[in-house]
Amino acid sequence: MSQAILKLENIEAGYERQRVLHNVNLDVFANDFIGVIGPNGGGKTTLLKVMLGLLSPFSGKVTFLDPKTVIGYLPQVNSIDKQFPINVLDVILSGLGKRRKWWHPLPTSILKKAYALMELSGLSGMHNKAIGELSGGQMQRVFLCRAIINDPQLLILDEPNTFVDKNFEEDLYQILSELNERMAIVLVSHDIGTISSFVKTIACVNGNLHYHPANKITNEMLKSYNCPVEIISHGTIPHRVLKNHNNHD
Amino acid sequence: MTDFIDLFHYSFFQNALMAALLTSLIAGIVGAYIVARRSVFISGGITHASFGGIGLAYYLGWPPFLGAAAFAILSALGIEWGTQRMKIREDSSIAILWSLGMAIGIIAVFMTPGYTPNLMGFLFGDILTVNPADLIILAIWSLILLAGVIVFYRPVLYTAFDSEFAQVSGLPVKFIRYMTAITVAISIVLAIKVMGIILVLSLFTIPQATANLFYKDLRDIMWLSVLVAVGGSILGLVTAYFLDIPSGASIIFTLTLIYAITKCIKTILLFKS
Ligand SMILES: Nc1ncnc2c1ncn2[C@@H]1O[C@H](COP(=O)(O)OP(=O)(O)OP(=O)(O)O)[C@@H](O)[C@H]1O
Numbered sequence: 008m009s010q011a012i013l014k015l016e017n018i019e020a021g022y023e024r025q026r027v028l029h030n031v032n033l034d035v036f037a038n039d040f041i042g043v044i045g046p047n048g049g050g051k052t053t054l055l056k057v058m059l060g061l062l063s064p065f066s067g068k069v070t071f072l073d074p075k076t077v078i079g080y081l082p083q084v085n086s087i088d089k090q091f092p093i094n095v096l097d098v099i100l101s102g103l104g105k106r107r108k109w110w111h112p113l114p115t116s117i118l119k120k121a122y123a124l125m126e127l128s129g130l131s132g133m134h135n136k137a138i139g140e141l142s143g144g145q146m147q148r149v150f151l152c153r154a155i156i157n158d159p160q161l162l163i164l165d166e167p168n169t170f171v172d173k174n175f176e177e178d179l180y181q182i183l184s185e186l187n188e189r190m191a192i193v194l195v196s197h198d199i200g201t202i203s204s205f206v207k208t209i210a211c212v213n214g215n216l217h218y219h220p221a222n223k224i225t226n227e228m229l230k231s232y233n234c235p236v237e238i239i240s241h242g243t244i245p246h247r248v249l250k251n252h253n254n255h256d
Numbered sequence: 257m258t259d260f261i262d263l264f265h266y267s268f269f270q271n272a273l274m275a276a277l278l279t280s281l282i283a284g285i286v287g288a289y290i291v292a293r294r295s296v297f298i299s300g301g302i303t304h305a306s307f308g309g310i311g312l313a314y315y316l317g318w319p320p321f322l323g324a325a326a327f328a329i330l331s332a333l334g335i336e337w338g339t340q341r342m343k344i345r346e347d348s349s350i351a352i353l354w355s356l357g358m359a360i361g362i363i364a365v366f367m368t369p370g371y372t373p374n375l376m377g378f379l380f381g382d383i384l385t386v387n388p389a390d391l392i393i394l395a396i397w398s399l400i401l402l403a404g405v406i407v408f409y410r411p412v413l414y415t416a417f418d419s420e421f422a423q424v425s426g427l428p429v430k431f432i433r434y435m436t437a438i439t440v441a442i443s444i445v446l447a448i449k450v451m452g453i454i455l456v457l458s459l460f461t462i463p464q465a466t467a468n469l470f471y472k473d474l475r476d477i478m479w480l481s482v483l484v485a486v487g488g489s490i491l492g493l494v495t496a497y498f499l500d501i502p503s504g505a506s507i508i509f510t511l512t513l514i515y516a517i518t519k520c521i522k523t524i525l526l527f528k529s
């Protein structure tokens with residue numbers, strides 16, 4: 008087997024007052040598609056922040072095979088100021104990071120790419136809209152474009168399906184499956200029933216991390232992992248219905 | 257009318273006009289950034305903390321604007337550092353530095369023997385005493401600022417919008433935050449000469465509110481704020497001269513009037529369509 012592009016070893020992490028992650032180990036390989044599940048407050052976002060280098064762990068090691076690994080990131084909707092005066096195109100271009108020389112005018116190839124991504128995610132004609140004028144779902148699409156415009160080797164998504172309608176959710180998973188041929192994907196979602204048909208493997212995060220090297224999951228398994236989430240499912244997306252439930256989150 | 261034209265021949269008025277122009281340019285650009293980042297309160301803290309520097313400079317016999325700049329920069333960095341590293345609530349660290357700066361200033365002025373000449377000028381602005389050296393400093397800073405905006409617009413915008421994402425995408429976020437904090441501090445201190453500590457923030461916020469009525473993109477808000485600030489401050493300055501009222505206050509009235517009229521026109525147009 009090839010080497011992991013990202014290795015987490017014995018991670019202990021959290022915030023001043025609170026240790027959230029205990030002894031977490033995870034290897035991410037180049038063509039992985041890992042679905043991260045777990046209860047609210049279980050530490051999923053914290054885990055992603057450790058991977059992204061936004062939070063230094065108390066102890067343990069985060070190692071990238073290639074220190075220059077390009078990472079794409081779609082944050083959980085929360086901290087962004089929706090009144091901020093920035094338009095859709097600029098948000099998407101911000102995904103390019105430091106790759107460009109800032110004072111050079113934008114090359115048309117990059118603009119074309121941004122417009123292609125907008126078309127792909129159903130945002131055609133919205134490049135000039137202020138971010139505050141978008142619906143929640145449209146905003147998520149913009150953030151998806153921003154996350155992938157730099158052709159990352161590792162794509163990290165924190166609940167990308169929040170606010171997104173079922174139609175686009177189908178497109179979203181289709182897009183992700185295609186992207187997965189070129190990049191590793193780590194995706195947090197509460198919609199386990201749906202993601203289990205798209206992801207290749209599953210990680211349950213509830214303080215510690217249980218890695219399940221297949222995408223078939225059952226409620227019994229989750230119980231043995233001490234991962235108190237229930238498998239829910241709805242909509243027209245192909246899925247494995249194990250239990251119906253409709254008041255998650 | 258001849259009065260009006262004569263006015264522009266006086267060198268003190270030409271200086272005042274130039275100062276108003278350059279200060280408006282600086283305040284228009286920097287203010288748009290401040291408002292976008294929702295850091296108007298931070299800027300208030302920096303402004304008032306700088307009074308400590310002015311007082312101390314008087315006491316020690318140094319150039320007051322050097323003291324103001326030092327205090328402004330230190331408090332800008334202090335707020336940034338206190339909230340980032342020490343996890344102090346931002347509004348608390350602002351309030352502490354705000355009042356501490358004023359207190360230091362008052363004590364220093366109180367202890368300085370004799371009469372402290374330009375105290376009112378520092379509090380409320382004194383545009384008619386602007387001298388060529390002030391103008392040169394304003395002009396140099398305007399050029400630096402313009403160059404900075406042209407070169408670093410995008411990384412600064414991205415960091416202000418979503419600093420976690422900016423950090424992941426490889427931008428030197430900490431460096432950018434400290435540099436922009438220093439830029440804001442210097443810009444405010446330079447504007448104090450024209451507007452005074454108490455009134456200066458108006459030039460950094462009212463034109464931006466007007467521009468925000470029309471635009472939702474930082475770039476557009478920046479240039480329109482500059483235009484509104486320039487127009488408002490020149491109009492305010494001329495009014496101040498003819499009515500013989502303090503220029504800073506007159507400029508604020510003009511800016512507010514422009515905002516109110518624009519807002520009304522916009523509301524009426526919206527209502528009609
Ligand atoms: N910035 C922070 N400062 C202090 N504590 C935090 C911070 N962010 C999260 N926590 C705490 O860490 C724990 C894990 O939070 P985290 O955001 O990782 O959960 P999560 O699994 O992503 O939950 P959700 O499903 O709600 O998104 C929670 O108990 C939370 O209170």
Ligand SMILES: [Mg+2]
Nearest residue numbers: 051052083165
């Ligand atoms: Mg989370």
